[in-house]
Amino acid sequence: MNILQAKGIQKTYAGKVAYQALNDVDLTIGKGEFVGIMGPSGSGKTTLLNVVSTIDRPTSGSVLINGSNPYELSQEKLARFRRRELGFVFQSFNLLDTMTVRENIMLPLTLEGAGVEDMKSRAGEMAEKLGIAGIMDKRTYEISGGQAQRTAIARALIHKPNLLLADEPTGNLDSGAARDVMSLMEGLNKNEGATMMLVTHDAMAASYCDRVVFIKDGRTYSEVRRGDSRSEFYNQIMQVLSLLGGSGHELSTIRV
Secondary structure, three states: OEEEEEEEEEEEEOOOOOEEEEEEEEEEEEOOOEEEEEOOOOOOHHHHHHHHOOOOOOOEEEEEEOOEOHHHOOHHHHHHHHHHHEEEEEOOOOOOOOOEHHHHHHHHHHHOOOOHHHHHHHHHHHHHHHOOHHHOOOEHHHOOHHHHHHHHHHHHHOOOOOEEEEEOOOOOOOHHHHHHHHHHHHHHHHHHOOOEEEEOOOHHHHOOOOEEEEEEOOEEEEEEEOOOOHHHHHHHHHHHHHHHOOOHHHHOOOOO
16 A cells, blocks of 8 residues: 655746755555655755645645545645554654643644643653653653754654655754754554655755655656665665765765
């Protein structure tokens, strides 16, 4: 079963000189897959994430998430769809520092009007899985970057979305915390069946995926799939990045 089916996605931004950010991009993500999206700055990967996340409407083409086209919904229904079907993890964590870790994790359930005891129970379960049960009563400014990203992942998954969208989740973390977060996401994918789409510059982060799709100049460039060896997969990713061109800073932070 496919959770995401994006076909013929075109995205053109109007202006004095029209800019085509995406040109006939197809992307399918099956249930339980962990897919990475990579490419140089300006390649269109962030635009693709915005289209999939229903933030930015495609100029043409179709997007189906769990069999539904979100762009056919009213604004009110689209907001509900986004809240229920999608989970989001960002580079900057996007946690609310006026709330505790527990309150941040429970936020999606609060918006859905869930009962207090149900919310606390589910937040506790997520915290145990993500190794943050001991910091639930702390404010977000009292915890480390790695703990903040784990909190953000817990918040993104607590309502059991059909698709988790992660935008540079290791971008603000040191190499040790980055590896911990990616191992955690891989474990949630393998053990919990979470379907994930990761946009990243970081070859280390991408090497935890099942496959990586590369985008260049708004088009799909190539794709590599992971075998038994993560280090070999990492090397394959690096080879494609070197062919894509661009500076090392644009493409990858080398952390193995």
